Amino acid sequence: MRAVIFERCGDESVLAVKDVPKPACGPRELLVRVTSVSLNPVDYKLRQGMLRFLGRPRLPAITGKDFAGVVEFVGAEMRGYSVGDRVFGSVDSLTGAGACAEYLVITEDRVARTPDGVTDEQASCLCVAAGTALRGLESAGFAAGQSVLITGASGAVGAAAAQIAVRRGAKVTGVCGSNNVEYVRSLGVERVVDYKREDWAAIDSVYDIVFDAAASSSFAVARRRMTAKGVYVNTVPMPGVMLSSAWARVTSRQRCIAFMLDMSHALIEQLGALAREGVLVARVARTVDFEGVADAQRAMAEGKIYGKACVRPPSIASQQPQP
Ligand SMILES: NC(=O)c1ccc[n+]([C@@H]2O[C@H](COP(=O)([O-])OP(=O)(O)OC[C@H]3O[C@@H](n4cnc5c(N)ncnc54)[C@H](OP(=O)(O)O)[C@@H]3O)[C@@H](O)[C@H]2O)c1
Incomplete structure (x- = not known):
C-alpha cells in the first residue's frame, strides 16, 4: 500500500x-x-x-x-x-x-x-484538536455560565474550545490574528481580540478560565486576567509550564494546568456526538x-x-x- x-x-x-x-x-x-x-x-x-x-x-x-x-x-x-x-x-x-x-x-x-x-x-x-478542547476545558473545571478567554481561537483546538464553550453558555473572548477576526466572531464569541493589534493581557476583563490553545503566553501573564480561583490551561506542557503548575499549587488559589491529551474510546464517541449535534464543525x-x-x-x-x-x-x- x-x-x-x-x-x-x-x-x-x-x-x-x-x-x-x-x-x-x-x-x-x-x-x-x-x-x-x-x-x-x-x-x-x-x-x-x-x-x-x-x-x-x-x-x-x-x-x-x-x-x-x-x-x-x-x-x-x-x-x-x-x-x-x-x-x-x-x-x-x-x-x-x-x-x-x-x-x-x-x-x-x-x-x-x-x-x-x-x-x-x-x-x-475531531480527535486530537477537539479532544484537547473538550478535555482541556474539563481539566479546568469548566461550567456553564463561566467566562473563558481562548487564545488561538482561529486554530483547530481553540475554535473547537470556542464552539463547545459557546454552546454551553459561557461568555467567551477569542484571541486570534487579524486575518481570522471574522471567522472567530462567526463562532458566536462575545468578544474578539486581534493579538496583532491589541494585547489581551491588558484588556479590562477577568476570566474564570484562560485556555491558552495557542500556547503563546504563560501563567505569570495570564493570572492578571484571571479571577481569584481562575485556571490557566496551556496546551504545550513544556518544563516552564509544569514548574508554574507546581508553584501555583503551593502559593495561590489560582491554578496552572500543563495539559496533555489522553485518547480513549469514550472521548472519541463524545466528539462524534458533538459533531452530529452540529456543535463541532x-x-x-x-x-x-x-x-x-x-x-x-x-x-x-x-x-x-x-x-x-x-x-x-x-x-x-x-x-x-x-x-
Ligand atoms: N497537549 C496536547 O495534548 C495537545 C493536543 C493538541 C494540540 N496541542 C498543541 O496546541 C497548539 C494548537 O494546536 P492547533 O491544532 O489548534 O494549531 P493551529 O490550528 O495551527 O492553530 C494555531 C493558533 O495559534 C494562533 N497563534 C499563532 N501565533 C500566535 C501568537 N503569537 N499569539 C497568539 N496566537 C497565535 C493562530 O492564530 P492566527 O492563525 O489567527 O494568527 C492559531 O489560532 C499546538 O502547539 C499543538 O501542538 C497540544
Missing part, C-alpha cells in the same frame, strides 16, 4: 510517498481503509523529533494521527464492529504507525463509529493528496494554514463519500 513515511527525524524533506506492507490486523484490532486524514501540529513536531517528553516515534514511521475510514477486517476478539462500518479515530504515532496510509490497524480504545450525518472529512478533524482550509503532505506540514508549522489541512489517500475518488 502507499503511505507517507519518514525514515529519520528532520524537516519536511524527510517525508516520502512509498510502498509499504499493508499492516496485519491483530485479534483486538480493526483493519481500516483510510478515506480522510487531518494533520495536526503534533505530526510535524514528532517528525522533527521535537517532542522529547513524549518520546520519539519508532522508525521508519508513517506520519499523521487522525483519520476516518471504513472497516475492512474485524479482529477475532474485537466486538461491536462489522466490515463496512464507517469509523474515525487517532493512531498512536509513537509505534511508528500512522494515518497517512491507504490502510491502518487500530485498537478499540482509539476508534469509534462515525455518526450518520458527519462526513469522513469532518470526522477526521471544523474549518477545512485545504485538502491535499499524499504528495502534498510535506508542503502542508511546512505551511502549518509556519502558521500559514487557517484551519485544518486534510489528506485524501490515492484510492479515494475525488468526491468525498457522504454518509
Whole structure:
C-alpha cells in the first residue's frame, strides 16, 4: 500500500510517498481503509523529533494521527464492529504507525463509529484538536455560565474550545490574528481580540478560565486576567509550564494546568456526538493528496494554514463519500 513515511527525524524533506506492507490486523484490532486524514501540529513536531517528553516515534514511521475510514477486517476478539462500518479515530504515532496510509490497524480504545450525518472529512478533524478542547476545558473545571478567554481561537483546538464553550453558555473572548477576526466572531464569541493589534493581557476583563490553545503566553501573564480561583490551561506542557503548575499549587488559589491529551474510546464517541449535534464543525482550509503532505506540514508549522489541512489517500475518488 502507499503511505507517507519518514525514515529519520528532520524537516519536511524527510517525508516520502512509498510502498509499504499493508499492516496485519491483530485479534483486538480493526483493519481500516483510510478515506480522510487531518494533520495536526503534533505530526510535524514528532517528525522533527521535537517532542522529547513524549518520546520519539519508532522508525521508519508513517506520519499523521487522525483519520476516518471504513472497516475492512474485524479482529477475532474485537466486538461491536462489522466490515463496512464507517469509523474515525487517532493512531498512536509513537509505534511508528500512522494515518497517512491507504490502510491502518487500530485498537478499540482509539476508534469509534462515525455518526450518520458527519462526513469522513469532518470526522477526521475531531480527535486530537477537539479532544484537547473538550478535555482541556474539563481539566479546568469548566461550567456553564463561566467566562473563558481562548487564545488561538482561529486554530483547530481553540475554535473547537470556542464552539463547545459557546454552546454551553459561557461568555467567551477569542484571541486570534487579524486575518481570522471574522471567522472567530462567526463562532458566536462575545468578544474578539486581534493579538496583532491589541494585547489581551491588558484588556479590562477577568476570566474564570484562560485556555491558552495557542500556547503563546504563560501563567505569570495570564493570572492578571484571571479571577481569584481562575485556571490557566496551556496546551504545550513544556518544563516552564509544569514548574508554574507546581508553584501555583503551593502559593495561590489560582491554578496552572500543563495539559496533555489522553485518547480513549469514550472521548472519541463524545466528539462524534458533538459533531452530529452540529456543535463541532471544523474549518477545512485545504485538502491535499499524499504528495502534498510535506508542503502542508511546512505551511502549518509556519502558521500559514487557517484551519485544518486534510489528506485524501490515492484510492479515494475525488468526491468525498457522504454518509
Ligand atoms: N497537549 C496536547 O495534548 C495537545 C493536543 C493538541 C494540540 N496541542 C498543541 O496546541 C497548539 C494548537 O494546536 P492547533 O491544532 O489548534 O494549531 P493551529 O490550528 O495551527 O492553530 C494555531 C493558533 O495559534 C494562533 N497563534 C499563532 N501565533 C500566535 C501568537 N503569537 N499569539 C497568539 N496566537 C497565535 C493562530 O492564530 P492566527 O492563525 O489567527 O494568527 C492559531 O489560532 C499546538 O502547539 C499543538 O501542538 C497540544
